[in-house]
Amino acid sequence: MDKEMQVGERDTGWRKAIPEARDRLQSKWLVGVVGTVLALQTISVHPQIYFLWATDRTAGLILIAKMVGISVAFACLVLALRAATLGGALAGGMICMILLNGTVSPRETIVRSGLTPLIVLFVLTFLATRAGRREKTRKGLAENRRGRSAAQVIANLAAAALSVSWLTLNLLTGFELPTESYYLAWVHPVMMIMCLAALTEATADTVSSEIGQAFGGAPMMLVGLRRVDIGTDGAVTLLGSGAGVVAGVLVAAVGAWALRLGILEGAIAGFAGVCGLFFDSLLGATVERRGWLGNDLVNFASTVFAAMLAAAVYRLFMH
Numbered sequence: 001m002d003k004e005m006q007v008g009e010r011d012t013g014w015r016k017a018i019p020e021a022r023d024r025l026q027s028k029w030l031v032g033v034v035g036t037v038l039a040l041q042t043i044s045v046h047p048q049i050y051f052l053w054a055t056d057r058t059a060g061l062i063l064i065a066k067m068v069g070i071s072v073a074f075a076c077l078v079l080a081l082r083a084a085t086l087g088g089a090l091a092g093g094m095i096c097m098i099l100l101n102g103t104v105s106p107r108e109t110i111v112r113s114g115l116t117p118l119i120v121l122f123v124l125t126f127l128a129t130r131a132g133r134r135e136k137t138r139k140g141l142a143e144n145r146r147g148r149s150a151a152q153v154i155a156n157l158a159a160a161a162l163s164v165s166w167l168t169l170n171l172l173t174g175f176e177l178p179t180e181s182y183y184l185a186w187v188h189p190v191m192m193i194m195c196l197a198a199l200t201e202a203t204a205d206t207v208s209s210e211i212g213q214a215f216g217g218a219p220m221m222l223v224g225l226r227r228v229d230i231g232t233d234g235a236v237t238l239l240g241s242g243a244g245v246v247a248g249v250l251v252a253a254v255g256a257w258a259l260r261l262g263i264l265e266g267a268i269a270g271f272a273g274v275c276g277l278f279f280d281s282l283l284g285a286t287v288e289r290r291g292w293l294g295n296d297l298v299n300f301a302s303t304v305f306a307a308m309l310a311a312a313v314y315r316l317f318m319h
Contacts, residue, residue, distance in 0.1 A: 016294070017233065023294035027151035030296055034158050035091065035150065041165040042094045044101075052106045059106065066110060071097040074118075078147070083126055087150030095153070095161040102164030103192065103259055114164065117199050117255030118157075124247045125206040132214025155296040156206070159303035160198035164191050189261065189318075190311050193269045196255040197310035198303040200273025204248030205280050205302065212240020222278065223285040233295075234285025241277070248273050268313050276306030 014020045045053075053060030075093030078084045084092060099114030162168055172187050212219060216237025218227050228235050249270050256266025280302035287293045293301075 017289050017291040018294050019291065022291070023296075026294045027149075027296045030154060030300060031087075031091075031151050034154050034162075034300070037167065038091065038094045038098065038154070038158060038161060041162065041167055042097050042101075044166040046101045046166055047169070048104070048106065049101060063104070063106060067097060067100040067104065070100065070110070070115065078122070081126065082147045083122070083129075084147040084153055085149050088148045088153040091150045091153040092157070095157045098161040098165055099195070102161075102166075102169075103195065105260070108260070112258050112260060114160070114195060114199075114255075114259065116258035117196060117251050118160075120251050120254050121199055121203045124203055124250070125210075128207040128210035128243070128247070131210060151296045152299075155299040156202040156303060157199075158300065159307050160195045160202065163194035163198055163307050168194075186315070189265060190314050192259040192261055193265055193272075193310045193314050194307035196252060196259055196261070196266070196269035197272035197276065197306040199255060200248040200252045200270055201276030201280070201303050201306035202299075203251045204244035204273055204277040205299065206244075207247040208236070208240040208244025208277060210240075211243040212237035216240040221285050222281050233288040234281050234283070236278075236281050244277055245274055248277065264318065265314070268318070269310050272306045272310035272313060275309055276302045279305050 016023065049060060049064065052063060071093045074096045075089045078092050079086060079089040096115065096118060099118055100110070103114035104110055105112060168191060169187065172191070213230055216230075216239040219230060219232065219235035219237045219240075220226065221228055221232070221235055223234065252266055252270030252273060255261075256263070256269065261269070280298060283293070283298045283301060284295075288295065288298050
């Protein structure tokens with residue numbers, strides 16, 4: 001997950017292969033299109049909440065109030081810690097709400113939901129971003145002190161949220177109104193696995209980049225296996241990749257418990273997330289270096305890849 005603001009060539013400070021105007025346009029389209037979908041999914045009612053509301057209005061109202069309160073608190077925390085801009089914090093709040101709406105169970109504590117792996121992701125990436133900050137600043141690779149933008153937040157977390165959204169549920173069920181029994185079919189676990197794989201990839205990607213840029217030394221391109229300058233798109237380091245894999249596996253393990261998945265299901269999500277990490281590097285070394293895609297679209301594509309791979313592996317071997 002390369003930085004949006006970097007010190008670079010000539011007077012503009014722009015050092016990426018993609019023209020700055022094209023990169024900004026792609027990020028705006030990502031926010032405009034995916035951000036709109038997220039906003040619509042935020043106010044939608046997931047079937048599990050509908051079923052609870054239909055049987056117990058008070059319990060349904062309490063659960064909705066908890067989800068809204070936690071999502072607002074998460075957005076405020078992100079903003080207070082300067083982990084994201086105002087737009088990034090708003091996007092994070094919407095994503096938190098969708099994750100809760102799509103993963104919480106009325107029969108379980110709210111900790112057994114997508115909230116827990118999201119918090120673990122936030123803590124790990126927050127610490128990794130600030131690790132070696134002086135060194136990354138010296139190299140011109142430190143993150144903007146205002147935090148991640150809305151485009152960056154959406155690029156890394158939207159796929160996880162949309163995996164458990166009402167939209168994905170409709171796509172998987174053929175737009176038929178599901179009953180409570182859908183939780184016993186393949187639809188529910190595959191949505192959880194897709195979500196967890198995307199969260200795993202986002203964690204691994206961020207930690208790998210941040211640790212590698214600060215402490216990893218000269219990176220290497222996966223394509224061609226040659227040494228390149230620090231900060232080069234698609235380049236990896238052994239230390240960074242190792243740290244990313246460990247962080248991703250941690251999120252996958254915690255997330256499997258929180259999302260009520262089995263060991264094999266959690267392993268599928270972890271495997272797909274780690275594959276997504278190296279897919280991100282492959283895209284960085286090819287389409288990003290050619291100036292076709294900016295970093296935000298590469299990150300978004302990598303989380304989508306992880307989610308889709310997880311779904312494919314689950315359907316092939318587990319169902």
